[in-house]
Amino acid sequence: MSHPHTSTPGVTLSLQRRLALLEWAKRVNGWIIEDDYDGEYRYSGTPLAPLAALDEQQRVIYIGTFGKLAFPALRLGYLVLPPALAESFARRQALEMRHSEVGTQAVMAEFIAAGHFQRHVRRMRQAARSRRDALLAAWPAAIPGCSPLPTVEAGLHLSIKVESLARERELIAAARAAGIEMNPLSDYWLPGSETAEDARAGLVLGFAAVPEAQIVEAVQTLRRAWKL
Structure with missing residues (x-):
């Protein structure tokens, strides 16, 4: 775990x-x-x-x-x-x-x-929090076939559930065609899982390594790619 x-x-x-x-x-x-x-x-x-x-x-x-x-x-x-x-x-x-x-x-x-490490941790945490906030603020309020953006209390990425594998593939393909890196949640499931295939669908978004301005620009690009 x-x-x-x-x-x-x-x-x-x-x-x-x-x-x-x-x-x-x-x-x-x-x-x-x-x-x-x-x-x-x-x-x-x-x-x-x-x-x-x-x-x-x-x-x-x-x-x-x-x-x-x-x-x-x-x-x-x-x-x-x-x-x-x-x-x-x-x-x-x-x-x-x-x-x-x-x-x-x-x-x-x-x-x-x-004592430098604890100060460094605080700086890194603040930087990641700021980038998380930029993503949460810029993300579309509603995307057809997607669940709302989750609360992100910890970590360096988030995942969003999607209604089906077909919709997941459609969103991922459009994002990659527009130059936005994004991973399908279905890729992270173990082979032979008993979970229904459509229940595995989702989007995985990393935010901690991307400056705030680039996050906002990337979300705007996604809006155009997904025709929102």
Whole structure:
């Protein structure tokens, strides 16, 4: 699972559902992999604690990355493991990667220790919030065959449900023909899913990497492409 919202739909799991997930792991003696790749990007309310922080049974493997906060080429991530797994993971890591690049790790450690990281997080969160707001303000009030724009409380993208795969393909094709990058939600479903095909349809929009003015321009282009 991803924290603080599910990827790709972007839905935030309630505390009750997260506790139920932990109870499932305890009951079946299973493991939960929590991928907190953009947990710092929460725009309203109190930040949600990671599932790992609620885990009293040590069943959560917590994964994080600095790539979404700094830049993707940084290639620096981390694992927080239950004690029972630490030794086996360390042995495996020694086989897979004998010489980790330590220079970048040392620089990031100093960046955090000096207090720069938290200030940087606040700047990045504000930038993403501003771009989210630009998209929400510019988006058409109604698009035939599409659900309304969802509330975006966290994350770097949003998804919009579409009434059918045929309508999804029509909207995606028109957007791409106009030079707008947009992904179909149906591409994210696993093969063999029992969910009806039309129920998988939707649009996935990323906003965090696009300046506000370009977001407004892109939405205007979509209005013309979709004849709104």
